[in-house]
């Protein structure tokens with residue numbers, strides 16, 4: 001048990017309070033161990049797959065095979081809640097095929113693995129028209145991919161992996177929703193179900209994968225490729241803000257609020273944004289009061305060596321995508337001096353916000369996806385603006401809406417009646 005006696009932040013976390021903490025380990029941004037060239041490489045790789053994606057998924061015809069999401073003003077919520085500055089929702093809930101932020105990291109790592117296998121077996125080179133991959137299903141079917149997930153990562157990897165022809169094994173934690181499992185089984189994906197949490201599902205996937213030389217394990221707790229897939233979002237935001245004629249500079253900073261589970265998604269996006277906007281972008285990770293794993297790991301500097309259970313929390317939350325008790329050590333250590341802060345959010349706030357988004361803005365987001373508004377509210381009272389000499393009215397806020405489009409109608413109704 002971590003010594004909670006004399007530490008006021010740990011005490012508040014263990015009492016399930018909604019709190020904001022400015023990362024005291026933060027330094028002026030001077031890059032991380034991963035280079036910007038690696039983000040460009042990832043972007044180029046996704047670009048190479050555009051023709052394959054375009055021909056494989058009818059919904060990608062419009063976007064010419066590109067996986068990206070719109071950004072949208074949320075004026076009603078801003079007005080009703082009396083929020084300052086310019087506020088936008090980044091709609092990763094609308095990402096094609098899998099309807100969540102996991103499309104970014106998950107698709108990227110599956111495609112990269114497929115590309116490497118095909119090149120190694122002389123079936124592809126990088127100048128080819130990648131739509132030829134459509135005819136390589138029987139080749140890919142000799143190989144499998146495994147992953148542990150609370151739902152959405154499994155969905156992204158399963159749907160993309162199966163499309164290429166891979167056998168896919170998705171190990172689902174008890175939080176995973178049955179409709180996600182069903183959708184995967186309908187695509188021929190093997191779904192393992194556990195009556196345990198996310199960390200256990202990942203561990204089990206890792207162990208089983210080791211026994212099969214033809215299996216590739218996608219490690220949500222440690223994957224640089226997932227991280228790079230997410231980081232591409234940085235240049236997407238840059239382009240979208242430029243189109244809106246919004247500049248980001250010393251006087252007009254950008255604040256981004258990211259729902260956080262294990263840390264890979266928000267971490268990769270933070271990296272992509274910091275490489276572009278440096279210290280003029282401030283990135284904050286939001287978590288449910290019962291699952292503040294990333295917050296706890298960063299705050300104690302113990303990263304993956306501490307879990308929310310260690311301070312008496314249950315890791316039970318309606319925000320299934322954020323139900324992670326132990327954070328990624330890789331992300332925590334890589335971004336230790338980069339992340340600007342962490343905060344927590346109560347479940348009943350999430351269900352309330354979910355309804356506001358639906359009834360006021362006509363946007364359906366899953367519970368995990370709405371923590372951002374809490375961030376905008378909680379930071380106003382935190383002293384962060386005064387301390388950093390920022391006028392809250394000059395800030396552009398981006399709330400990362402991380403999922404929702406695939407949620408079936410009947411389940412949407414359940415959430416809306418919560």
Ligand SMILES: *Cc1c(COP(=O)(O)O)cnc(C)c1O
Pocket residue numbers: 100101102152153259260261262263264265266321322324366368369402403404
């Ligand atoms: C997975 C997920 C997140 C958080 O991403 P991590 O990489 O686990 O930190 C946020 N929102 C939704 C909807 C998710 O599925």
